Amino acid sequence: MRRLPFRVGGLTAAVALAFVAAGCGMAVPSKSGADSVKVVPSSDGTRLVDAQGRSLYLFERDEKADSYCYGACAAVWPPVEVDKTPSAAAGVPASALGMFKRDDGEMQATYHGHPLYYYSADASTPGKTRGEDVEQFGAGWYLVGQNGKSVEPKGDSGGSNSSNNSGGGY
Numbered sequence: 001m002r003r004l005p006f007r008v009g010g011l012t013a014a015v016a017l018a019f020v021a022a023g024c025g026m027a028v029p030s031k032s033g034a035d036s037v038k039v040v041p042s043s044d045g046t047r048l049v050d051a052q053g054r055s056l057y058l059f060e061r062d063e064k065a066d067s068y069c070y071g072a073c074a075a076v077w078p079p080v081e082v083d084k085t086p087s088a089a090a091g092v093p094a095s096a097l098g099m100f101k102r103d104d105g106e107m108q109a110t111y112h113g114h115p116l117y118y119y120s121a122d123a124s125t126p127g128k129t130r131g132e133d134v135e136q137f138g139a140g141w142y143l144v145g146q147n148g149k150s151v152e153p154k155g156d157s158g159g160s161n162s163s164n165n166s167g168g169g170y
Helices: 006-023 072-076 162-169
Strands: 036-040 047-050 057-059 097-101 107-111 134-136 139-143
Touching: none
Parallel strands: none
Antiparallel strands: 036 047, 057 139, 097 107, 134 139
């Protein structure tokens, strides 16, 4: 039996992961879903959502206007792709919204300069927050707060979860 090279196996795993996500009804929102961004209160704290109420996330590994999420990562954490800068809705300053060109040529929405993402496990269902405080693809994923940093859950005294307070440098 012949052994496949590692890089082919990695590609196969990425494709399989994308099919698993697609097979579970985890539809990636269209570009029109991010026409506007607003702030909503939730049990996780005040957070950003798109026009349809789908949760928006940040990846701590990213740098301002530079994404480190491609391939298998982008299959699980789809970037918020846009044709134009989203408009600001309830609680969002228009000056905080922007976009940048990803290495794959698509335009991705930003908030306070930080790239925005959906989580495939909850992207098709408004109000879901399954991606909060998940460690995947080399760093943490968090809901985006009104201040552009990771959300601090209600009742948090500010010192119990140091990873939530770091905000990835933003």
